[in-house]
Amino acid sequence: MKSRNLHERVNVLSEKLKPVPSDVVRIDFDSFTEPEKQVFRKVWEVEQEYGSSPPAEVLKANMAFIFKATEIVSWRVVELFMFVMRETLGGDEIEDWYFKLHFYNFFEDLAECLKRVRNWSEKDRQEFLEDMKQHGGLNKVFRIPRGFNEHNSVRRKKREGKNDV
Secondary structure: OOHHHHHHHHHHHHHHOOOOOOOOOOOOHHHOOHHHHHHHHHHHHHHHHHOOOOOHHHHHHHHHHHHHHHHHHHHHHHHHHHHHHHHHHOOOHHHHHHHHHHHHHHHHHHHHHHHHHOOOOHHHHHHHHHHHHHOOHHHOOOOOOOOOOOOOOOOOOOOOOOOOO
């Protein structure tokens, strides 16, 4: 096969493999264990019987199943991401450890940020959102400098009895 023909075939294949824009990610139900499937089936039974917004007492009675189903899916997504990234990066044990370290820290930083944002008033949330939309901030990401936090910006008090030299 000539290189031109090969190039054309690769281009055709690349065009066929382009990602299709979608707001949905699918996980194969058969990839779950039988106990995990039972949790999902219980949630689906409730949904079939009561629709997408069951009464409060039904929600309360089945809250453990609903939270467990969400946890199962969340952990499966995290496991999939971790597996794909480690395979893609193809590093050794040290690089694998650094990946896990940074991934864990990402979740901790995100949890801390969300905890603070969830304490904002509705007015503060709307003002922030309007500002972000007005300045195109929702479509921008940037790197937050390492080493800065609220403890770094506070001057330390001088210890009693010590003079500046």
